[in-house]
Structures are given as structure tokens and as C-alpha cells.
Amino acid sequence: MSSRAKTKSIKKRVLRRLMLTVGPFLGWAITYFIGRTSRWKIINAEKQLAMFHRGDPYIVAFWHSRTLLLPFVFMIEGGKNVIAMVSSSDDGVFTSRILRHFGIRCAPGSSTRGGKQALAEMLKSHKREHTALAITPDGPRGPAEVCKPGAILLSRETGLPIFVLTFHAKKVTRFKSWDRFVLVWPFNEIYVTCGEAIVAPPDANEAQMESCRQTLENEMRRLTRFTEDLAEGKDVGAYSYFWSRVSWLTNKTVWTKADGSPFSEKEMLRKYYPRDFEDQPVPPQSSPGD
Numbered sequence: 001m002s003s004r005a006k007t008k009s010i011k012k013r014v015l016r017r018l019m020l021t022v023g024p025f026l027g028w029a030i031t032y033f034i035g036r037t038s039r040w041k042i043i044n045a046e047k048q049l050a051m052f053h054r055g056d057p058y059i060v061a062f063w064h065s066r067t068l069l070l071p072f073v074f075m076i077e078g079g080k081n082v083i084a085m086v087s088s089s090d091d092g093v094f095t096s097r098i099l100r101h102f103g104i105r106c107a108p109g110s111s112t113r114g115g116k117q118a119l120a121e122m123l124k125s126h127k128r129e130h131t132a133l134a135i136t137p138d139g140p141r142g143p144a145e146v147c148k149p150g151a152i153l154l155s156r157e158t159g160l161p162i163f164v165l166t167f168h169a170k171k172v173t174r175f176k177s178w179d180r181f182v183l184v185w186p187f188n189e190i191y192v193t194c195g196e197a198i199v200a201p202p203d204a205n206e207a208q209m210e211s212c213r214q215t216l217e218n219e220m221r222r223l224t225r226f227t228e229d230l231a232e233g234k235d236v237g238a239y240s241y242f243w244s245r246v247s248w249l250t251n252k253t254v255w256t257k258a259d260g261s262p263f264s265e266k267e268m269l270r271k272y273y274p275r276d277f278e279d280q281p282v283p284p285q286s287s288p289g290d
Helices: 003-036 046-054 070-076 090-101 115-129 150-158 206-231 265-272
Strands: 039-043 059-061 082-086 105-108 132-135 162-169 172-174 182-184 189-194 241-246 253-257
Touching: 003 070, 003 090, 046 265, 059 150, 070 162, 082 090, 082 115, 090 105, 105 115, 115 132, 115 150, 132 150, 150 162, 150 206, 162 182, 162 206, 189 206, 253 265
Parallel strands: 039 189, 059 132, 059 162, 082 105, 082 132
Antiparallel strands: 039 241, 162 189, 172 182, 241 253
């Protein structure tokens, strides 16, 4: 090997080391800054978030193009115990180290390499710790917005519901990558929505599995278009929503209803899981004149 080739090889190894050591922290810091400086409009998802905050396990599916801000969404909206499938490539290692800064564990593998081992690790984690499972059905190399069967397999084996999670924002840049990756700018208004549960039967045959896969893919595409239309100011019909942000003072999530009044996690849980509060006294309601 010539001296020039050796120098080039050394530079390549140094750059790779820097990317995998310093890069993930910078990625976490950028994601965190975008999330903290933005307002989050949570749409048609109160019931699902109540389940997330209750600590129930679930499977969440999201497109590869939306991976930038999903760790922040998990952090502020109930993803307290999550393991995610991440590619074992350099890009996957980079992503996994960012996720660790958000407290999210990773199972290395993908549809092209190590997928069976990653699914087995996720199943083991769920059985041992009732972990929630996160997966990008079109990752790591596409085709874009085409679901592979991983999420459906996890649902069949665990009985867990699959929830589609997606977002879009007013100020974004779309990369010219295979997935048209969405870069969200800081000081933004971000629209987040979550679909209804999709469950694969425990005895599902091949045809039923394909039907579930197609249902998941259609729902992911529908919700993606919904948030994009909303961000672009198009008429999407009636919907329910509340605002979410993270307080700079307390570092806690602050929720505000559409009418501007605040509400808490406990109020939301009491609304959807009243039996959890049967032995607890109901707090007195203040009158408008108080």
C-alpha cells in the first residue's frame, strides 16, 4: 500500500471514530433543541397517549423519514421503557448512540442483516420487562413507505397492538435521500398524530399476515399525508387536539387543552382508566368564580 493510500485510510478511520463518538452527542443536542423550542400539537391521540403514560407495553411503527424527532416524542409522551430495532451498519450505530442519550435501548438488526436476532432480542426484552417495541417498517434502505413484515410478526408473537406514530411541521427541509428524510427546524409548530391499534391474530396465517401488513402500510401513509396537509394549511376536517411543550424551568411536559386550560397526566389517566383510581378520592372541582 502506498503512503498516500495509507494516509487516506488513516483519515477515514479517524473520521469514522469522530462520527461515532462526537456525532451522536451533537445529534442528540440538535434533536433536543428542536424539540424544546417547538410547540407540539397532539392530534386525535389522547386515548393512545393515556395508554403510553400508563406504562402499558405496545409496538410503535413510524417511517424512516421521521426518525429525527421520534426519540423526543417518546421522551415527553410516554416512551419510558422502549427498545428499538436499529440497523447494525455504521448509520445504525450512530442512530443507536443518539437513542441511548434519550434512554432508549436498541436491538441491532434489519430486514437485510440480523433481523431475526433483533426480533428475538425485542421479544425477549418484552417478555422479561414488558418493554414497548419501536420499529421502522420501511428501514433501513427502503423502498420508502413500504412496510416490511417485522412489526406484524412482533404483534403476532406478543399480542401487542401496533400504533402508527408520525409527525410533520410548518418549517421543514426534505433531503434528496431514498426516504426523503424530514429535517425539522427549531422554533417550530409540529403536528403529531397516532393511529388506532392494529393487532395481528396469534394464529394468523400467511394471508392474514399480509392483510395486516397492508392495513398497517395504508394507515401509515394516510396519517403521514394527514399531518403534511395540516402543516401546509389544507382543510383536513374536524379533529381533537391539545398542545404539549417541555418547561424550561421544571423540565416536565406541560399540556394545554384547545381552550387554553392546562391539564395533567393524572387527569388524562383518570379519564380513560377510572378503575385505576377507584380507591382514591376525586379532587374537588373549583367553580368558575373561585
